[in-house]
Amino acid sequence: MLQMESIERINYSGTIYDSKHKLPSAVNIVCPFCKRNVHFAITWKVALNVISNYSIVSCPSCDGKVRFVYFGDMKEPLDLEKGQLYSFPDTTARMPLKGVNQNENLSDPLKRAYFSAINVYNTGEWSATATLCRKVLEGIAHTLVPDGRPNESLASRLRNLPENIDFNKPIMTIADAIRKGGNLGAHFDLEREPDQEVTTLMIDLLDYLIEYLFVLPSRIELLHDKIEHLKNTGSNN
Ligand SMILES: [Zn+2]
Numbered sequence: 001m002l003q004m005e006s007i008e009r010i011n012y013s014g015t016i017y018d019s020k021h022k023l024p025s026a027v028n029i030v031c032p033f034c035k036r037n038v039h040f041a042i043t044w045k046v047a048l049n050v051i052s053n054y055s056i057v058s059c060p061s062c063d064g065k066v067r068f069v070y071f072g073d074m075k076e077p078l079d080l081e082k083g084q085l086y087s088f089p090d091t092t093a094r095m096p097l098k099g100v101n102q103n104e105n106l107s108d109p110l111k112r113a114y115f116s117a118i119n120v121y122n123t124g125e126w127s128a129t130a131t132l133c134r135k136v137l138e139g140i141a142h143t144l145v146p147d148g149r150p151n152e153s154l155a156s157r158l159r160n161l162p163e164n165i166d167f168n169k170p171i172m173t174i175a176d177a178i179r180k181g182g183n184l185g186a187h188f189d190l191e192r193e194p195d196q197e198v199t200t201l202m203i204d205l206l207d208y209l210i211e212y213l214f215v216l217p218s219r220i221e222l223l224h225d226k227i228e229h230l231k232n233t234g235s236n237n
Pocket residue numbers: 031032033034035036038059060061062063064
C-alpha cells in the first residue's frame with residue numbers, strides 16, 4: 001500500500017502564492033533515501049490550485065526522487081495552516097515525537113539534544129546515538145530537578161526523582177476528568193449534556209490512561225530486559 005508522509009508546518013521553510021492560493025515552496029525534512037535532514041525546494045508542476053498540486057524533487061544530498069502533493073483548503077486556499085503537504089515515499093527514518101517542538105516545558109537545549117540523538121541515529125552512528133540518549137536523559141533529570149546537587153551522579157538523581165515529582169498527578173487528573181465527564185452522561189442535567197467535543201476528549205483521555213497503565217509498562221519492561229540481556233552477553237565493559 002502506498003504510504004504518504006504528512007509533513008508538519010514547522011518543517012515548511014518557504015511559501016509561494018498567487019491571488020487565490022498559498023502553498024509551501026520549500027521544506028526541511030529527512031530524506032527517505034539517504035535519511036539526512038535536507039532542504040527540498042519545491043516547484044509545483046501545475047498552476048496553483050486546491051486539489052492537484054504535485055512535484056518531484058531530487059534530494060540535494062543523494063539525488064533520490066521524492067514526490068510531493070499539496071491539498072489546499074477548499075474554502076480558504078490562502079490559509080497555509082489549513083492545507084496539508086504530503087511526501088512519498090514515506091521515510092523509514094526515525095522521527096521525533098510529534099509536538100515536541102511546540103512543547104514549552106522542554107528547554108531549547110533539551111529539544112536540540114533530543115533532535116540530535118534522532119538525527120545521529122538516522123545516520124547510523126550507533127555509539128554517538130547512545131551517548132546522546134544518555135545526554136538527553138541527563139537533561140530530563142536536570143529539567144525535573146533543576147536544583148539538585150551539582151556533582152550528583154545520574155543514577156542518584158534518577159533515584160531521587162519521586163521525591164521531587166508527583167508521578168501520580170497526571171494519572172489522577174486523567175481519571176478524575178473521565179469520571180466527571182461520565183457524570184455528565186449518567187445524571188440528567190439540562191444545562192450540561194455531553195456532546196461530541198466532550199466525548200472526543202474522554203476517548204482521548206481513555207487512550208492515554210490505557211497506554212500509561214497497561215501498554216507502556218509492558219513495552220518498557222521488554223526494552224529494559226533487552227538492554228540488560230545485551231549487557232550480560234556482550235563484553236564486560
Ligand atoms: Zn537523500
